[in-house]
Amino acid sequence: MPNRAPTAAEQFESLARALADMPVLTRRLLAEHPASDGPNQGHCPGCTTPGSRRTVGAPCSIRALAMLAQRLRSDRASGGARPVQGSSGRIGASGSRLSPT
Numbered sequence: 751m752p753n754r755a756p757t758a759a760e761q762f763e764s765l766a767r768a769l770a771d772m773p774v775l776t777r778r779l780l781a782e783h784p785a786s787d788g789p790n791q792g793h794c795p796g797c798t799t800p801g802s803r804r805t806v807g808a809p810c811s812i813r814a815l816a817m818l819a820q821r822l823r824s825d826r827a828s829g830g831a832r833p834v835q836g837s838s839g840r841i842g843a844s845g846s847r848l849s850p851t
């Protein structure tokens with residue numbers, strides 16, 4: 751057990767990082783959890799099956815997770831952390847340093 755429990759954001763990011771190694775699963779999650787536009791009136795169909803009565807607004811957290819995973823993967827593909835002019839919106843959690851290749 752670590753001294754400090756990871757925050758929800760840290761857990762979310764480490765899960766996204768693991769998911770970044772599984773592009774097929776990432777694409778499937780994105781397909782099953784679409785953005786809000788579509789015939790579902792802003793409800794995520796992926797989160798309401800099977801048979802749940804509770805509606806989850808789209809885009810849901812699973813979609814956000816898959817999108818983050820996709821971004822982490824493309825960051826890796828482009829050779830790691832490249833600073834973008836005028837944007838400091840990178841994930842700021844400690845330990846998110848990607849080793850350059």
Ligand SMILES: [Zn+2]
Nearest residue numbers: 783794797810
């Ligand atoms: Zn969903």
